[in-house]
Amino acid sequence: MGLTSFDLSPEDVPTHWYNILPDLPEEVPPPLDPETGKPVDPRKLVRLFARALVEQEVSKERYIEIPLEVRKALIEFGRRPTPLFRAVNLERYLSTPAEIYFKYEGVTPTGSHKINTALAQAYYNKVEGVERLVTETGAGQWGSALAAAGAYFGLKVRVYMTRSSYKQKPYRRTLMELFGAEVYPSPSDRTSVGRRFLKEDPEHPGSLGIAISEAIEDVLSDEKARYSLGSVLNHVLMHQTVIGLEAKKQLDEAGVYPDIMIGAVGGGSNFAGFTYPFVYDRLKGSSNTRFIAVEPKASPSMTRGVYTYDYGDTGRLTPLLKMHTVGHEYKVPPIHAAGLRYHGVAPTLSILVNHGIVEPIAYHQTEVFAAAALFTRLEGIVPAPESAHAVKAAIDIALKAKEEGKRLVIAFNLSGHGFLDLQGYREYLDGLLDDYEPETLPIYKRLGRANA
Numbered sequence: 263m264g265l266t267s268f269d270l271s272p273e274d275v276p277t278h279w280y281n282i283l284p285d286l287p288e289e290v291p292p293p294l295d296p297e298t299g300k301p302v303d304p305r306k307l308v309r310l311f312a313r314a315l316v317e318q319e320v321s322k323e324r325y326i327e328i329p330l331e332v333r334k335a336l337i338e339f340g341r342r343p344t345p346l347f348r349a350v351n352l353e354r355y356l357s358t359p360a361e362i363y364f365k366y367e368g369v370t371p372t373g374s375h376k377i378n379t380a381l382a383q384a385y386y387n388k389v390e391g392v393e394r395l396v397t398e399t400g401a402g403q404w405g406s407a408l409a410a411a412g413a414y415f416g417l418k419v420r421v422y423m424t425r426s427s428y429k430q431k432p433y434r435r436t437l438m439e440l441f442g443a444e445v446y447p448s449p450s451d452r453t454s455v456g457r458r459f460l461k462e463d464p465e466h467p468g469s470l471g472i473a474i475s476e477a478i479e480d481v482l483s484d485e486k487a488r489y490s491l492g493s494v495l496n497h498v499l500m501h502q503t504v505i506g507l508e509a510k511k512q513l514d515e516a517g518v519y520p521d522i523m524i525g526a527v528g529g530g531s532n533f534a535g536f537t538y539p540f541v542y543d544r545l546k547g548s549s550n551t552r553f554i555a556v557e558p559k560a561s562p563s564m565t566r567g568v569y570t571y572d573y574g575d576t577g578r579l580t581p582l583l584k585m586h587t588v589g590h591e592y593k594v595p596p597i598h599a600a601g602l603r604y605h606g607v608a609p610t611l612s613i614l615v616n617h618g619i620v621e622p623i624a625y626h627q628t629e630v631f632a633a634a635a636l637f638t639r640l641e642g643i644v645p646a647p648e649s650a651h652a653v654k655a656a657i658d659i660a661l662k663a664k665e666e667g668k669r670l671v672i673a674f675n676l677s678g679h680g681f682l683d684l685q686g687y688r689e690y691l692d693g694l695l696d697d698y699e700p701e702t703l704p705i706y707k708r709l710g711r712a713n714a
């Protein structure tokens with residue numbers, strides 16, 4: 263029997279993050295100030311984010327040292343290194359000549375990769391004298407990761423949670439409060455933005471866009487508070503490269519190098535964290551690995567969006583980022599993979615898509631849940647609905663390899679477990695899931711273009 267598990271010891275947790283900025287085929291266009299339309303003044307950004315994080319956002323250093331305290335936190339509290347498994351039962355079931363490996367981030371305290379950046383962000387804020395971190399959350403995966411990191415480093419955490427999730431996902435709220443965070447349903451009566459929406463509708467379901475606006479208003483009213491974001495930005499993606507750097511050692515231990523790497527994309531952080539250390543090899547010409555980025559058809563920023571400057575939020579408070587986007591006015595349908603319900607993707611990932619280095623594909627949620635159900639029965643792990651997008655793509659590619667008789671090495675990132683998403687699985691089993699595919703996207707209307 264071959265090995266199915268490739269373990270590392272704590273000493274193998276990376277000492278440096280990999281920063282892709284110096285290796286990209288072109289420069290990342292600068293974020294623009296929503297008021298002036300000119301590149302954002304970094305002095306404005308340090309009122310929102312810890313100074314060290316603003317520096318990392320634009321750093322051209324290829325490897326950035328992980329502070330000892332962060333590395334210790336990743337090991338002692340974040341439970342790194344995480345395992346890499348070979349999905350032998352899935353391979354056997356598909357009778358594919360392909361080998362399928364997956365990195366599993368579900369073993370962390372809050373069940374997904376998000377703790378990797380939460381710990382780093384909490385650390386830098388703590389050493390800079392910040393007392394409170396404020397953020398927004400939809401489903402609650404980011405909010406719970408930041409709450410856990412705040413508990414570890416002794417920082418207060420305040421989370422604006424979209425009211426619909428606050429009501430429908432009580433377990434994530436409980437988890438955040440268990441870690442000591444304050445959680446408010448958004449829109450709330452604590453901010454002027456929130457009060458405005460509550461006046462319109464006292465039971466307003468909220469949106470990530472509104473929750474971001476509330477978090478920013480909150481931070482601007484408290485000198486000791488800073489804002490924290492769980493994806494999209496360069497420094498967040500860089501913090502996630504611990505995933506790919508570990509995977510590199512583990513695949514090496516398995517005696518293979520991946521032909522195809524796959525990850526699900528919301529804002530792009532777990533995909534980037536898993537693949538960028540391997541994208542580096544391809545950019546410098548030492549590999550031909552293909553990189554597949556999977557998104558929902560309900561939120562098709564890479565497969566149907568436009569590469570342009572767009573706001574990060576619905577309320578137009580954030581800087582504009584040049585990215586693949588379906589438009590900040592787009593109302594993302596209520597799919598269960600709430601972590602993928604974002605209108606844009608990271609600027610660095612957008613550039614790699616433009617250059618054909620990353621290939622985007624999209625699926626409907628019903629086919630994704632079916633793949634996840636099969637994976638659960640064969641491999642014993644319930645994937646988060648977000649991660650299930652990568653599972654679906656891995657299965658499709660393994661079946662194609664079978665048709666073509668190719669012995670491909672496939673590696674995908676299983677970004678989290680689905681134990682707090684069983685409602686979605688319930689609806690899948692009861693045949694109640696809806697598949698959404700927009701006919702037109704607001705971004706095309708605004709650009710005055712025919713829909714593609």
Ligand SMILES: *Cc1c(COP(=O)(O)O)cnc(C)c1O
Nearest residue numbers: 493528529530531532601648678
């Ligand atoms: C948030 C989340 C995602 C999507 O976010 P990215 O920044 O694109 O990684 C994917 N999987 C899980 C489990 C998540 O919690």
